[in-house]
Amino acid sequence: MPKNPAKTYEDILEDKTGYDYFRNKLKLKDIEAKNSFSKKYPHIEKFMKKKGISLEKIREHSAKILGAGALTGTLLLAPPSGLNTLPKPLELFNNLKNPGKFLTELPQKTLIDLLAQFLPERTRPLSQNEEKVLEQMFEEVMGIKTRTNLEGEHLNTTYGLIGAEQHLKRYPGDGVENHGEGSVLKEGIAPGLGAWGYFAASKEKLTPSLEETEKWYAVVQTLYLEDWNSRQPYLRNWYKYRKVLIVNTNNGNAVVASVADSGPAMWTGKNFGGSPEVMEYLGGSRYKKGPVLVFFVDDPENKVSLGPVDYNKINLPLVSLEKG
Amino acid sequence: MSRIFYDRLIVLEDFGREVKKKTSSKEEEFEIWELVDNILSHKVMDIVLEKLPLKHHNEFIEKFLEAPFDETLFDYLKEKIEDNIEEVIKQEIGTLAYELLEDIKGSRDE
Numbered sequence: 198m199p200k201n202p203a204k205t206y207e208d209i210l211e212d213k214t215g216y217d218y219f220r221n222k223l224k225l226k227d228i229e230a231k232n233s234f235s236k237k238y239p240h241i242e243k244f245m246k247k248k249g250i251s252l253e254k255i256r257e258h259s260a261k262i263l264g265a266g267a268l269t270g271t272l273l274l275a276p277p278s279g280l281n282t283l284p285k286p287l288e289l290f291n292n293l294k295n296p297g298k299f300l301t302e303l304p305q306k307t308l309i310d311l312l313a314q315f316l317p318e319r320t321r322p323l324s325q326n327e328e329k330v331l332e333q334m335f336e337e338v339m340g341i342k343t344r345t346n347l348e349g350e351h352l353n354t355t356y357g358l359i360g361a362e363q364h365l366k367r368y369p370g371d372g373v374e375n376h377g378e379g380s381v382l383k384e385g386i387a388p389g390l391g392a393w394g395y396f397a398a399s400k401e402k403l404t405p406s407l408e409e410t411e412k413w414y415a416v417v418q419t420l421y422l423e424d425w426n427s428r429q430p431y432l433r434n435w436y437k438y439r440k441v442l443i444v445n446t447n448n449g450n451a452v453v454a455s456v457a458d459s460g461p462a463m464w465t466g467k468n469f470g471g472s473p474e475v476m477e478y479l480g481g482s483r484y485k486k487g488p489v490l491v492f493f494v495d496d497p498e499n500k501v502s503l504g505p506v507d508y509n510k511i512n513l514p515l516v517s518l519e520k521g
Numbered sequence: 522m523s524r525i526f527y528d529r530l531i532v533l534e535d536f537g538r539e540v541k542k543k544t545s546s547k548e549e550e551f552e553i554w555e556l557v558d559n560i561l562s563h564k565v566m567d568i569v570l571e572k573l574p575l576k577h578h579n580e581f582i583e584k585f586l587e588a589p590f591d592e593t594l595f596d597y598l599k600e601k602i603e604d605n606i607e608e609v610i611k612q613e614i615g616t617l618a619y620e621l622l623e624d625i626k627g628s629r630d631e
Contacts, residue, residue, distance in 0.1 A: 215543055216543050216544055216545070216549055219543060219553075219624060219625050220549075220552065220553065220556070222624050223553065223556040223557065223560070223621075223624075224556060226556075226560050227556050227559050227560050230559070230560050230563035230564060230567075231559075231563060233563075233567070234563045234566065234567055237567065237570075237571075238566075238567075238570055238578070240578065240579070241566075241570065241578060241579075241582055244579060244582055244583075245582065245586070248586055250586055252559070252562045252563055252566060253559050253562070255525060255562055255589055256523045256525060256558065256562075256589075257523075258586070258589060259523055259524060259525055259589040259590045260523040262587075262588065262589070262590070263523070263524070263590060319529070321592075322524070353523055354524075360534070363541075387541060388541070388542060388544075388545060389541070389544055389545050389546055389547065389549075389550065390546070390547070391547075392547050418523075420551060420554075421523035422523075423523065459547065460550075461537060462533075462537055462540075462554040462557065462558070463523070463524075463525075463528055463531070463554075463558065464528075464531045464532075464533045464537070464554075464557055464558060464561055465532065465533055465534050465537035466528075466529070466531065466532030466533070466534060467534075
């Protein structure tokens, strides 16, 4: 019997193997969703067409508007409803400079209290003003110079949810058994490579520094940057192993990590990812997801080490461990 | 920043994990992300427009195109729609997430 020309897609679906099968199935779902939308809402289609925007490009369109707003300094982000009014950044930071209030507390406790007062209940992109205050907080409390805007680059968001990632293959033939011991092996190793491929061409070429890079790696949403595609290969090189400070806003635990992968997808409900070691330090061996701040580390001389920031042991002028 | 006002309601974590298992390169992973993103944007707008009275469609789309990231669009929708639109979106997307998960789990590894 001759095949129905309208059902030739069935040929594609006959081969039920992994990626190709699933991608084709998704493509069909995508076409069905578009067709159904056009049929149900022709007036909307017409309206959007007139404006030169389609639903497929809506994320790009959103990024363009937000990007333009950031450049001109226009406040485009109305505070989402249901959020408490934020304290004035200057007022809050002045509190930090009041040693009488903070000398009796551990720096980490100080930071947790300040973050609880300062941050909105729900994660969202922060304003420039909010980010500036946090940069100062981190420098004063932890002694780490951070920037949300470094050399003109800015992440798509600096306050979001981080999720647990797997280990990354560092060289051809690498396996999870080579990535330490104990609970950090539970997550396993990603079947594919990170966005920057292998860390070294072979096991012999894996330096201690590259080993640390994978151990303390972070994932950021580079592909959602407005200019990611138009500014290649510059941005790809700029972000490769870029140091970031990740702060768990619930407990103040902080890690300096290096960007070694791109993701996660927006629809996972997360904005960042952390290696098993990063996640364990931020929240313990069962920590899978939580709110964090992610800022670039301003470290042109490469003096800041990757790994945990144990700032309770440091003695900084504003937040001393010694009682006044 | 690339945000859409309904992003916080969409959480397809299990599916995301399966996509990682099924793809062998970042290119493959990104292709799936984009397809899913397209399906979701049509699905969510379909849910919203179905619940929103026709007379408000154009006004809503105008607001949406002006600031697709603006979560206060929900305030507008809550005024015009009787049902709890956030809950409806969560439920419908939950069903879609289940379907997607079944699809990806049903595809054999090569």
